[in-house]
Amino acid sequence: MAEDSHKAATIYAVAARAGVSTATVSRALAGSPKVAARTRDAVLEAARELDYLPAAAARALAGNRANALGLVMPHIAGAYYAELLVGFEIAASRLGLSVVITLANPRSDSRSAVRDLAAAVDGIAFMARSAAKDSLITEISGRRPVVTGARAALEGTDAFFVENREPARLLTQHLIDNGRTRLAFVGHPERGSDIGSRCKGFHDALAAADLEPGARFDVSPLEQDGFDVADRLLETGVPFDALVCGNDELALAVMQRLQDNGVSVPDDVAIVGWDDTVTARYVRPGLTTVAQPVRRLGAMAAERLAQLIDGGEPGTAPITLPSTLVHRGSCGCSTPSERSTPSECTTPKEFS
Amino acid sequence: MAEDSHKAATIYAVAARAGVSTATVSRALAGSPKVAARTRDAVLEAARELDYLPAAAARALAGNRANALGLVMPHIAGAYYAELLVGFEIAASRLGLSVVITLANPRSDSRSAVRDLAAAVDGIAFMARSAAKDSLITEISGRRPVVTGARAALEGTDAFFVENREPARLLTQHLIDNGRTRLAFVGHPERGSDIGSRCKGFHDALAAADLEPGARFDVSPLEQDGFDVADRLLETGVPFDALVCGNDELALAVMQRLQDNGVSVPDDVAIVGWDDTVTARYVRPGLTTVAQPVRRLGAMAAERLAQLIDGGEPGTAPITLPSTLVHRGSCGCSTPSERSTPSECTTPKEFS
DNA sequence: CTGAAAGCGCTTACAG
DNA sequence: CTGAAAGCGCTTACAG
Structure with missing residues (x-):
């Protein structure tokens, strides 16, 4: 209720009211243990009465942070x-x-x-x-x-x-295990980026299964690019039976556009994304994706x-947080189970 | 490339190098027109050479902002x-x-x-x-x-x-025009809140159509609450044919849960939301909602x-920005058209 | 435990 | 157009 003063109270005003130096006010407010309890109380009281709020700029300048x-x-x-x-x-x-x-x-x-x-x-x-x-x-x-x-x-x-590469490998592996053989990656694998690492995991799985390198749609991780990819796919009769997308935004767009054109997901083509967005669990089939912390x-x-x-x-050393596979219907998974942890990986390990 | 000094350069260093006072440096950097072009260039050059970056705290303290x-x-x-x-x-x-x-x-x-x-x-x-x-x-x-x-x-x-009230009225009106007579509002109409205003618009439309006040599900605008509402609805045989929800999060949850239990949207019950979230345009039927700027x-x-x-x-006077109705399938609209502007309202007008 | 005083790095009247 | 100097509101050695 500092209605008496229009200007904000400074540390000087508090010091004056408490009958101490500004140094003491500063220390008391900072909770320094070197201030006598009585003094501290007096300062706190004065500060409260004046509705004192230390100026951040002054504090930053003096304190050098x-x-x-x-x-x-x-x-x-x-x-x-x-x-x-x-x-x-x-x-x-x-x-x-x-x-x-x-x-x-x-x-x-x-x-x-x-x-x-x-x-x-x-x-x-x-x-x-x-x-x-x-x-x-x-x-x-x-x-x-x-x-x-x-x-x-x-x-x-x-x-x-x-974590990107390993979950991407597992996800891709999962598709392969389900019988998919013509896989493509959708997204631009920029060096060092998350999507770049996901693409590596994708290739890891293909290599391990002795499958061909797999096609890639080099597009931005945006909805419109997803629609474009779907359109291109439709023109060529959708020559793939599984699409690993760089993120949900792409996956969702591709899936919707494909479905709108009579392609069945996951029967004709399985689709997986990344991010576990809200939409992923509302579309039908639910989008299999990866949840990140x-x-x-x-x-x-x-x-x-x-x-x-x-x-x-x-x-x-770089720290890598674990991601979680979220199985839903779009991967053609026979046993759709929510949230199975793919790995325990937490630190260094892998991240490029 | 100020590799010679480990400490960041201050305005003093710039002044010294440019052969002027700190006042002049300050003015030159601030783009003051009272500084001679030659002087200004010298200062800018010195600042660049020293990779000078004015300390925000000092600037804030001295400049009082x-x-x-x-x-x-x-x-x-x-x-x-x-x-x-x-x-x-x-x-x-x-x-x-x-x-x-x-x-x-x-x-x-x-x-x-x-x-x-x-x-x-x-x-x-x-x-x-x-x-x-x-x-x-x-x-x-x-x-x-x-x-x-x-x-x-x-x-x-x-x-x-x-804008909330008027679009809500129009949306409700729209449902009524489509033959719905048993309407309910889903959401807690906190006084002065957006959802509160939407609820008012809802009642405006009911009153104008001489319909009963309409039921209300007083819940938080969260997904889980939407599921709960749907469950309650299912227990009582879904005694409504239209649900106006406080936001998309609620609408989406209610709709999904209802659909999962065999209720047809919009045939059995029309559902509309608010926010035009991404999910709203990916679910089937698409969620009729309101887009806000x-x-x-x-x-x-x-x-x-x-x-x-x-x-x-x-x-x-308070300023109200116009919202936009986005008609999709969930309202049972006979002519689903995207984005029709409900009104031109831009300023004062209405907002409680 | 406390105070006097310097100093943080700027900006801005005030003179010239 | 430019400079000397005060001042912004704090914190922190340094003494005591």
């Missing part, structure tokens, strides 16, 4: 990024850190935006296929602690991944970043 | 909030402002988190059913400019809405906030 984490994500709306953000924010907030977010547009040059971010936070997480190029991340890492998540790792930079990925990135800021040594 | 916008959203992952964030961030970034986000958990007390946010930014947007109570928003508004979006308006605080809502909130920070007068 912003108590803020930067998060760089692509310019894309969607549940995946929302999950990532939620995980990141909750973890940061638990650590008493605020999060400053900057969205990087794959097209536009994000350099100045990311540099500005670096000037305002203590460390930055570059998550998913964000627009930031390797060179930019490297540049920034010379200035602030940096971590990356779900994108190609960088030398000397802590990296987090979600995206929220946890965000949380771990934030936590690691905080450690680095506190002086932790960078360059830890 | 953080150049940052705060965004408070619920603790919920999902496309809706991702869209909101994207709109907000893009607008802020265009204005040269960074965005600090804090997620408020409906349960936990968000007061201290929001206060901390207020200490770090120039203004705050409280969006959607965020955990922040009216009292907290009011408290903060005494300290910083504040706007709200998609939540109950507050006296004296600029508010933004997405969520991204634009976020952008407008950011822009208005920036105006207020620059001294704009608060208390403008």
